[in-house]
Amino acid sequence: MRIGIVGLPNVGKSTLFNALTGAGAEASNYPFCTIDPNTGVVAVPDERLEALASIVKPERVVPPFVEFVDIAGLVKGASRGEGLGNQFLSHIRNVDAVVHVVRCFTDNNVSHVYGSINPVRDAEVIQLELALADLEMVERRLARLEKLIKTGEPRYREEKIILEKLKTGLNQGRPAIEILDPEEQDVLKDVALLTVKPLIYAANVAEEDLPEGEGNSRVEEIREKAAAEGREVIVLCAQLEAEIAELDEEERNSFLLDFGLRESGLNKLIKAAFRLLGLVTFFTTDGPEVKAWTVPFGTKAPRAAGKIHSDFERGFIRAEVIPWQDLVRCKSFAAAREQGLVRLEGKDYVVQEGDVIHFRFHV
Numbered sequence: 053m054r055i056g057i058v059g060l061p062n063v064g065k066s067t068l069f070n071a072l073t074g075a076g077a078e079a080s081n082y083p084f085c086t087i088d089p090n091t092g093v094v095a096v097p098d099e100r101l102e103a104l105a106s107i108v109k110p111e112r113v114v115p116p117f118v119e120f121v122d123i124a125g126l127v128k129g130a131s132r133g134e135g136l137g138n139q140f141l142s143h144i145r146n147v148d149a150v151v152h153v154v155r156c157f158t159d160n161n162v163s164h165v166y167g168s169i170n171p172v173r174d175a176e177v178i179q180l181e182l183a184l185a186d187l188e189m190v191e192r193r194l195a196r197l198e199k200l201i202k203t204g205e206p207r208y209r210e211e212k213i214i215l216e217k218l219k220t221g222l223n224q225g226r227p228a229i230e231i232l233d234p235e236e237q238d239v240l241k242d243v244a245l246l247t248v249k250p251l252i253y254a255a256n257v258a259e260e261d262l263p264e265g266e267g268n269s270r271v272e273e274i275r276e277k278a279a280a281e282g283r284e285v286i287v288l289c290a291q292l293e294a295e296i297a298e299l300d301e302e303e304r305n306s307f308l309l310d311f312g313l314r315e316s317g318l319n320k321l322i323k324a325a326f327r328l329l330g331l332v333t334f335f336t337t338d339g340p341e342v343k344a345w346t347v348p349f350g351t352k353a354p355r356a357a358g359k360i361h362s363d364f365e366r367g368f369i370r371a372e373v374i375p376w377q378d379l380v381r382c383k384s385f386a387a388a389r390e391q392g393l394v395r396l397e398g399k400d401y402v403v404q405e406g407d408v409i410h411f412r413f414h415v
Contacts (some may be wrong), residue, residue, distance in 0.1 A: 054119045056147035063155040064256040064290035069122035071293040090122040097319045111340040145244045149328045150251040156270040157258040171274045182246040187222045250328045253285045288317025334407040353401040357411045367415035371397045376406045
């Protein structure tokens with residue numbers, strides 16, 4: 053699970069990445085400070101794990117993890133190689149989803165590559181470059197298909213129809229994720245499209261604009277754009293988040309309260325990015341650990357069991373399932389069984405968000 057952090061130079065990407073991962077990526081006031089992508093693995097905050105651990109008393113608590121990739125600032129002309137654009141675009145092809153950082157703060161000490169602060173314009177510059185890069189790839193693929201179609205394989209004709217549809221949409225400035233339905237996206241899964249990736253915006257504001265950017269017209273503008281695209285906006289102050297990340301838990305909580313925040317912007321961003329991947333979290337409480345597992349939405353019980361061990365899937369018998377809230381309230385599986393809250397589910401059961409599952413299997 054890899055999340056790419058993108059945006060123009062000097063919008064706060066590397067500062068945000070530093071806060072997320074503690075990796076110490078260089079963050080300076082000049083374009084292309086980041087050249088090679090920095091990566092860091094981050095635990096996904098989940099209060100449900102703490103609640104389950106409070107009753108199970110495990111030796112270990114294991115959360116899900118997401119890998120964040122700090123991708124260098126793109127500029128206008130990136131699809132034609134401007135600012136090392138081709139290299140940076142290739143980094144984006146390797147992520148599963150995108151956090152698009154837009155600058156909504158004013159700071160005369162931090163230059164802007166275009167000389168003024170306009171998050172909607174900045175976002176559209178990035179989107180255009182990604183669409184142009186996709187368009188170039190589609191055109192190359194269509195040229196290759198002309199020869200492949202002569203083999204008589206029906207799948208090549210189907211792919212050409214979808215690519216022509218995609219080309220038309222990209223020329224209209226629409227992203228692939230909006231143009232193609234899921235089945236069409238699956239047909240083109242080997243094309244490595246950039247604009248097919250799910251995306252959220254991170255509005256980087258000044259401290260005084262917290263907690264939600266009220267009164268900041270730039271935040272409202274990017275919210276309007278996001279709403280039209282069906283996307284989410286997370287408001288945060290990257291510089292403040294970097295400072296908070298260096299505090300211990302008690303100091304951090306006090307610091308957040310001073311700014312009227314119930315949780316850090318980083319936690320909100322990590323959770324939103326995780327949701328963006330379309331995953332479901334279930335829990336196991338067996339043995340010495342309470343652990344969170346993630347599977348795609350719609351996964352059935354045997355496949356979920358296989359995430360733990362292939363033998364669990366191969367020898368699946370049934371699953372004992374209880375919603376996490378019921379288990380916490382009952383304080384044990386035994387008490388939950390006595391109250392009839394533990395269900396026995398078979399091979400066709402689709403795992404639900406927040407399930408606590410004990411798998412029965414035999415090999």
